[in-house]
Amino acid sequence: MDADLKTSIWQQFGASIAMLDSTMSICPDQFWDSALWKDPDDEPEYSQFWYRVYHTLFWLDLYLSGSSYEDYSPPTPFKRGVLPEKPYTKDQLHGYLEHCRGKCQATIEALTDEKARHVASTIGAKLASSNCYFITCATFRTIQRT
Numbered sequence: 001m002d003a004d005l006k007t008s009i010w011q012q013f014g015a016s017i018a019m020l021d022s023t024m025s026i027c028p029d030q031f032w033d034s035a036l037w038k039d040p041d042d043e044p045e046y047s048q049f050w051y052r053v054y055h056t057l058f059w060l061d062l063y064l065s066g067s068s069y070e071d072y073s074p075p076t077p078f079k080r081g082v083l084p085e086k087p088y089t090k091d092q093l094h095g096y097l098e099h100c101r102g103k104c105q106a107t108i109e110a111l112t113d114e115k116a117r118h119v120a121s122t123i124g125a126k127l128a129s130s131n132c133y134f135i136t137c138a139t140f141r142t143i144q145r146t
Contacts, residue, residue, distance in 0.1 A: 001113050010108045017060075017101050024053050024090060024097070033087045043083065050087040054078070057096045064103050075099055 027049050035047045045051045058080075062072045074080060078088070078096065088096075 001111050001116060006108055006111055009111070010105060013104050013108065014101070017097065017104065020053065020056060021094070021097055024093060027090075032090070045083050045087070048087065050090075050093065051083075053093050054088055054096070057093065057100050060100050061096070061103065064100070064107050 032050050033048050035044055036049060036052070037047045039047060046055075058074055058078065061074055062069065065072055069080070072080060075096065077084075077092065
């Protein structure tokens with residue numbers, strides 16, 4: 001794969017991850033575990049800032065792993081599909097962000113034309129016909145929305 005294209009892809013991912021890092025770092029402590037919105041149909045944690053960061057990092061890590069949801073396990077202390085007993089701390093999520101940043105950069109460095117055209121069938125039936133480009137764009141949007 002063209003080195004300039006890899007550089008461009010990494011610059012976009014890197015900027016998105018840096019934006020998430022900055023946003024997390026400047027979040028005032030009183031808002032870390034406060035509800036950002038009310039939804040009686042969801043767990044209250046789902047609307048808390050710490051959970052939005054965790055959710056973003058979890059899915060970024062999962063997409064970069066190339067695994068299915070069922071086969072994926074996030075790094076310790078994080079768990080798939082289970083809310084923790086207490087909110088993850090900024091330090092814990094910062095460590096996860098650094099893990100994802102390194103994994104993202106290594107994945108892009110190892111990207112080949114063949115891998116870039118690979119159909120992303122590992123992330124569920126809805127996206128089974130999606131290609132690597134779509135996954136990349138969707139991941140950018142997820143990180144940037146957080």
